[in-house]
Amino acid sequence: MSMIERLRIACISPLNPLQSGISDYTETLLPFLHEFFDLTLYSDCGVPTNPLIAEQFPVYPVSDLFKHYSQYDLRLYQIGNSPHHRNAFTALRTLPGVVVLHEPFLHHGLYYSSPLYYRRELFYELGIPDWARLKYMEQALMNDDRQALMDIPMIGRIVDSSLGILVHSQTARRIVETRRAKSAFCRPRLPKIMVVAQPMSVPDSDEMPECRARFGLPQDALIFGMAGFIHPVKEPYLALQAFARLQSDFPQAMFLFAGEILQETGDLLAFARDLGLGDKVIILGRVEPLERLHQAISACDVILNLRRATIGETSAIALRAMALGKPIIVRNIGWFGELPDETCVKIGPEDGVEELVAVMRALATSPEMRLRLGQEARRYVERECDPRRVARQYAEFLWDVYLSIGQSRV
């Protein structure tokens, strides 16, 4: 790629045991990135639980980056909307680098890192100390009103100071570009932005009967599932309402929640009982390790991955289900809307129970449709989300940023 053979990269990211989708993401990608770069990891995870990571890479606390920064050609930050990035936010302020922005929306991450830091970033975005707006935003945060918060996604500093930005969807790219256009400041040139697919290894498909037996699920049932963190934004209540409407036609159908029910979601089981579905809804809670989660997804016929509102995020669970050859139902919104039509079933952003019932019924009545969608979904993940391919895209982008800055005139 140049006279310089390998770049030395400081990679700042959460790693397991920090429970975050970005920990899994980084651990998936690192072995492939290592083919292109000399990597040193900065994470506040303590000792990584993944022995391959712990053995293969030096790992330091993020605060050590301030001592070591001059040893690297580039810094690569994995940033998402979670307080796991607290020290990365601090480092990013004075040691900018290339940022992988997993969601172009950092309200929760900044606020729960430090309310003071959140205030600073909000005023940075607004350009003025607007206390009334701060109170409004804090209230919206408490109510998890994502539509209100989306107006100011809190990525201003990253857009201003980053040397390059990687995002996972055209939606996220548009949010970054729109934010810059709306900004109160006359900002410098926009950093290079590139869209890369989220890496997802395609696991060997588990046999459905075996998986069902493992979880004690009936072999002849038609099982709809929802996996990952069960948050109200994933519309579990809407899914249950739609599921209840199918009961008369598909009395053998069941609904499986394979993930932790978050506190704000409320009592799903009580709701199911009110709908007369007490014995039809199964809640597994958090499913670990990953292989077991794969088995739980494999036990389902259809996976629902809805979003009431999107913050430009991708869904690892949706990709995981697709990789396992499962048909998924999503809303035509954000990144989900960018998925090819032949790989999933989409309902409209504003659609309600009726429309959801219609697509669930269509999938329930047609095993061929489920099979075809699942096969297309798996092929899509194999083609677009291969970690080796994603790592190559990373490498091209990082070299591009490095050379364009290194060779530019001062």
Added chain:
Amino acid sequence: MDTQRLPLLREHDFPSSVPLVGPLIRLVRRFLYWLTAKWAVWFLIQQQNQINQIIGNWLREQESILIDLDRDLALLARTVAEIEIRQRYLEKMLEKIQAADQTQQDA
């Protein structure tokens, strides 16, 4: 601290929690206050409110300046990071050229 809303100072109300005669005690206290200190206290309150307003305005100005500085810091951090990269890139180029020269001389 919300510097947009520094509260105004106001006179004390001299309440009394004594049952029945409480309102009477309050009236007596207020009368004594009116007789002995009201004018001076009122003058001091006006002065202090003006001072508070000046300080509030000054703090708001400082906040705006800090936001501007914060923004400058972000741009400066980016510029410094770019200069660092250029420096390291040039160092590597120089090393390569020197190594090539050395090889040539050795040959």
